[in-house]
Each structure stands twice: as structure tokens, then as C-alpha cells.
Amino acid sequence: MRLFSVLTNEFEVCIKPLIERRLASCGFASVPVRQNGADGRSVTVGIESREELSGLAQALTQVMLLDLRHFIIADMVEELPFSLRDKERILIRVLDSSSDGAGCEKAAIKLEEYLRENRMLILEGYLHFRLRDEIESWSVLVDAAAEEQLVCDEFAELAESLGLLPARSFGAREVTVILNPDGSCTLSGQKEDSGEFRIDCAPGNDEGVLSLLRGLAPGKLSVYDFSFGRCGELRRGIERLFGEKPVPSEE
Numbered sequence: 001m002r003l004f005s006v007l008t009n010e011f012e013v014c015i016k017p018l019i020e021r022r023l024a025s026c027g028f029a030s031v032p033v034r035q036n037g038a039d040g041r042s043v044t045v046g047i048e049s050r051e052e053l054s055g056l057a058q059a060l061t062q063v064m065l066l067d068l069r070h071f072i073i074a075d076m077v078e079e080l081p082f083s084l085r086d087k088e089r090i091l092i093r094v095l096d097s098s099s100d101g102a103g104c105e106k107a108a109i110k111l112e113e114y115l116r117e118n119r120m121l122i123l124e125g126y127l128h129f130r131l132r133d134e135i136e137s138w139s140v141l142v143d144a145a146a147e148e149q150l151v152c153d154e155f156a157e158l159a160e161s162l163g164l165l166p167a168r169s170f171g172a173r174e175v176t177v178i179l180n181p182d183g184s185c186t187l188s189g190q191k192e193d194s195g196e197f198r199i200d201c202a203p204g205n206d207e208g209v210l211s212l213l214r215g216l217a218p219g220k221l222s223v224y225d226f227s228f229g230r231c232g233e234l235r236r237g238i239e240r241l242f243g244e245k246p247v248p249s250e251e
Contacts, residue, residue, distance in 0.1 A: 008042075
């Protein structure tokens with residue numbers, strides 16, 4: 001049996017359950033993983049065959065690119081000059097867009113070659129030096145999400161300054177959202193300080209619409225979907241944002 005040491009000095013996480021879960025998902029649940037030390041940052045993995053080595057490479061690649069990416073992306077987002085609430089939105093958006101694991105298969109092949117010659121793997125070292133392209137792609141996603149958040153904030157501020165929205169501290173009593181067949185949507189309702197408003201939003205501005213709804217903070221929200229699926233992403237975003245509120249559908 002060949003023994004491999006896998007450890008991290010940077011990530012504050014117990015890696016044993018991460019590795020075991022990924023090994024199981026790759027069909028190698030029987031591969032033994034022994035934790036070294038109480039902090040859980042170091043393990044020893046025993047490999048008896050070439051197939052198990054391949055499985056270990058797949059599992060470790062998934063740990064790095066799917067599990068530990070949360071920590072790396074969170075650090076990137078933390079450095080942005082945004083409020084805590086906006087950072088949370090950016091982080092969720094980036095994690096959603098980087099979760100497909102498209103680069104895992106190719107990276108696993110390279111890691112298997114590395115493990116044939118090395119019995120120790122320091123996760124952050126391998127990530128930063130051998131998977132640098134993946135980290136750079138996450139950085140691009142963070143920058144894009146930050147720019148998108150700026151657009152959303154500016155859109156909401158502009159609408160507020162034009163009197164289309166009540167001041168954010170007042171909110172709205174009731175908001176009706178109509179998802180139209182052409183992919184556009186219409187927001188209308190009553191302001192807390194009396195008066196009514198109506199906002200027509202062009203297709204393809206889902207984040208802007210969600211930002212407006214957050215700013216409105218409605219006491220009651222009614223959504224009517226006549227888009228025949230064209231506003232599916234927006235509808236799901238509204239459902240996530242406002243929990244279990246019903247969204248009538250005409251699809």
C-alpha cells in the first residue's frame with residue numbers, strides 16, 4: 001500500500017470528511033483516510049492500485065475546485081469595497097456561476113501524474129501554482145459580479161432619484177410584478193407614504209429588477225407570470241428572494 005499525505009496550512013477546515021465524500025462520489029468509498037492531528041488539516045490516504053490512485057486524484061481535484069473554492073472566492077469578495085449585504089449577493093452569484101466543475105476532469109489527469117511522483121500534497125500550494133488558471137477564472141467572475149452589482153445599485157439609485165421608487169427607508173406597502181410575454185416585466189404598487197408607482201423594465205435586466213424589489217421591501221408581493229417561460233430565471237430569483245410567496249404561473 002502506498003501512503004499519501006494530504007494537508008492544508010491555509011484553509012481552516014477538516015479535510016477528512018471532504019475527501020471521503022468525494023472518494024465515495026467517485027466510487028472509491030473503501031479507500032482508507034486517516035486523520036492526523038486534532039485540527040483535521042492533515043490526513044494520510046492509503047492506495048493499493050492504479051485505479052484507486054486515479055480515484056484519489058479525481059476526489060482531491062473536486063475537493064480543491066468545488067469545496068475549497070468557497071474559501072478562495074470568499075477572500076476575493078471580502079477585498080471588494082462593498083457593504084456586507086452586497087458582498088453576500090456577489091458571493092452567491094459567483095458560487096452559482098462557478099459550480100459546474102467543468103475543469104475537474106482535465107485537472108484530475110494532471111494531479112494523477114503529480115501523485116505518481118509525489119507522496120505529499122499541500123492543497124493551497126497545488127491550487128495556487130498548478131491550478132492558477134482556475135483561480136484566475138474565479139477572479140474574473142468576481143470582477144464581473146462586482147460590476148453587475150454596481151449597475152444594480154446605480155439603477156436603483158437612479159429610479160429612486162427620479163421619484164419612481166420611494167426612499168429605501170420607507171419601502172412599499174404592496175408590489176405587483178407582472179412578467180410579460182416579451183420577457184419584460186412591470187412593477188406597480190402603493191408607496192408607504194401614499195401614492196402609486198409603475199416601473200416598466202426591459203427584458204434581460206433580472207438583477208436590476210431584483211435590486212429594485214429589495215429596495216422597495218414590500219409588505220406584500222404578488223407575482224403574475226404571463227411570460228411562457230421567458231422570465232423563468234427572474235421568477236426563480238423572486239422566489240429565492242422572498243421565500244415561500246406563491247408565484248402564479250400561466251406557463
